[in-house]
Amino acid sequence: MRASIGLVGLLASVQHVLAGTLPSKIYGVNIGGWLVLEPWMLPAEWEAMGGQICSDCSQCIGSEWSYTKAYPNIANAEFAKHWSTWFTQDDVNQLVADGINTARIPLGFWLVEPLVNRATEFYPEGGIVYLQQGVKMLSDAGIQVILDHHALPGVQTGDASFTGNCTEYVEFYTDYNYQRALVWTAVMTSLSHLDPNFASVFAIEAVNEPIMDADQTPGYGTFQKEFVDTVRAVELTLGIPVPGLLASGLPSRNTLVTTCAIPSFRRCLGLTVLYLVRFMDINWQYNNPSNPADAAIGPQGYDNHLYYSFGGVAAANPTAYMESICNLNRVQADAALGDTPLWFGEWGLPTQFNATDEFLYMWADAQKLAYSQGAGWIFWNFKVEQSELAGNLSRQWSYIEGVKLGFLTQDPSQYHNANVCEPYLTTS
Numbered sequence: 348m349r350a351s352i353g354l355v356g357l358l359a360s361v362q363h364v365l366a367g368t369l370p371s372k373i374y375g376v377n378i379g380g381w382l383v384l385e386p387w388m389l390p391a392e393w394e395a396m397g398g399q400i401c402s403d404c405s406q407c408i409g410s411e412w413s414y415t416k417a418y419p420n421i422a423n424a425e426f427a428k429h430w431s432t433w434f435t436q437d438d439v440n441q442l443v444a445d446g447i448n449t450a451r452i453p454l455g456f457w458l459v460e461p462l463v464n465r466a467t468e469f470y471p472e473g474g475i476v477y478l479q480q481g482v483k484m485l486s487d488a489g490i491q492v493i494l495d496h497h498a499l500p501g502v503q504t505g506d507a508s509f510t511g512n513c514t515e516y517v518e519f520y521t522d523y524n525y526q527r528a529l530v531w532t533a534v535m536t537s538l539s540h541l542d543p544n545f546a547s548v549f550a551i552e553a554v555n556e557p558i559m560d561a562d563q564t565p566g567y568g569t570f571q572k573e574f575v576d577t578v579r580a581v582e583l584t585l586g587i588p589v590p591g592l593l594a595s596g597l598p599s600r601n602t603l604v605t606t607c608a609i610p611s612f613r614r615c616l617g618l619t620v621l622y623l624v625r626f627m628d629i630n631w632q633y634n635n636p637s638n639p640a641d642a643a644i645g646p647q648g649y650d651n652h653l654y655y656s657f658g659g660v661a662a663a664n665p666t667a668y669m670e671s672i673c674n675l676n677r678v679q680a681d682a683a684l685g686d687t688p689l690w691f692g693e694w695g696l697p698t699q700f701n702a703t704d705e706f707l708y709m710w711a712d713a714q715k716l717a718y719s720q721g722a723g724w725i726f727w728n729f730k731v732e733q734s735e736l737a738g739n740l741s742r743q744w745s746y747i748e749g750v751k752l753g754f755l756t757q758d759p760s761q762y763h764n765a766n767v768c769e770p771y772l773t774t775s
């Protein structure tokens with residue numbers, strides 16, 4: 348990895364730097380399908396690249412792993428083409444026009460290339476430069492950024508292309524892979540503080556969607572603490588004081604260089620911005636999960652994802668959906684356990700039934716109302732492919748298309764009907 352963090356470039360761009368901050372209410376989108384490619388979101392492009400779509404993604408060329416294994420000679424070039432076309436300045440301009448203030452960027456561990464064991468692991472190379480360009484576009488546009496470790500070494504959940512390797516062999520929850528994830532964390536934390544391209548990054552998310560059954564995630568609680576320690580240790584080293592750490596036996600601030608002689612652009616700007624670290628909330632898991640709130644040193648935020656379309660949330664009809672979302676109490680349940688602020692890092696308009704336009708206006712309003720009881724929301728996804736093969740996919744999965752079709756209001760803080768939930772509320 349050769350990030351361009353030369354001091355000259357750094358100082359030259361300092362006047363343009365916006366410090367990443369947590370917006371008072373998050374109106375966000377995911378930049379999914381980009382640095383972690385999920386074939387279902389862009390089926391025609393994936394097939395044109397030589398990939399395959401099948402119902403069990405482990406049985407065909409259905410992930411970055413299997414693609415890179417199948418096409419070792421062209422994978423880097425094909426992915427470079429994808430990275431430079433899937434998410435562009437035009438998209439950023441559209442997101443600004445749509446009032447979006449936050450972007451969550453799903454990332455794979457393989458972006459930090461020395462972590463990849465090339466003898467046994469197959470991932471494209473070169474993505475880090477596109478990440479730098481992407482966060483710069485967002486930062487220049489005033490959009491705040493969350494780096495999301497979305498695809499973990501060893502894969503954190505089975506049979507999912509969003510882990511980079513669609514496989515039943517889940518090996519993340521081992522010392523070797525926890526260690527690799529911590530190195531990744533240190534690199535991303537350093538980049539965020541040192542590279543002005545990352546100026547609007549304000550948070551780093553440890554693990555996207557670990558297995559829900561905590562019995563199957565041994566060591567995850569310890570990893571949560573080590574994740575926080577890693578972020579704060581890097582920050583201390585860069586001269587950013589971490590409240591609470593200095594008293595607990597770590598190097599005292601006097602032993603750290605705290606002037607602009609050290610290459611932390613945020614500190615040179617007089618900003619002592621701590622990263623906000625972010626975990627999936629405790630209620631993501633069951634079977635006596637560890638509470639990420641117990642790991643906190645400094646600012647922390649919590650993530651919950653809610654999709655109705657995969658089943659298990661509400662009966663498959665419009666009334667049941669509205670009754671469920673209008674009485675959602677996840678924000679309160681998390682807060683009672685210390686997991687606050689909570690914002691919903693993934694949701695969308697998909698349904699298990701063919702939704703009418705009329706329903707989608709209500710469905711968008713009701714979800715936004717529910718998630719805004721917390722710190723806000725981040726839609727999945729900023730866009731999906733529009734092609735014959737993709738069919739109607741963008742109608743319910745694309746934020747930009749949802750605004751165009753009118754389901755999502757042009758100003759994300761607004762509603763078609765702010766009282767949409769009234770008929771569906773049970774007792775308060």
Ligand SMILES: *[C@@H]1O[C@H](CO)[C@@H](O)[C@H](O)[C@H]1NC(C)=O
Nearest residue numbers: 412501502512513514516518
């Ligand atoms: C990735 O997937 C392949 C094919 O299913 C499997 O053999 C391999 O063990 C997986 N690697 C990891 C780290 O899960």
Ligand SMILES: *[C@@H]1O[C@H](CO)[C@@H](O)[C@H](O)[C@H]1NC(C)=O
Nearest residue numbers: 663698699700701702738739
């Ligand atoms: C939705 O509509 C499509 C096309 O009109 C149809 O093929 C499909 O069976 C419908 N799905 C449901 C769940 O009703």
Ligand SMILES: *[C@@H]1O[C@H](CO)[C@@H](O)[C@H](O)[C@H]1NC(C)=O
Nearest residue numbers: 701702703704738739740742
């Ligand atoms: C796609 O959406 C249109 C407009 O809502 C609808 O008429 C059509 O039936 C949908 N097609 C499928 C396959 O669901």
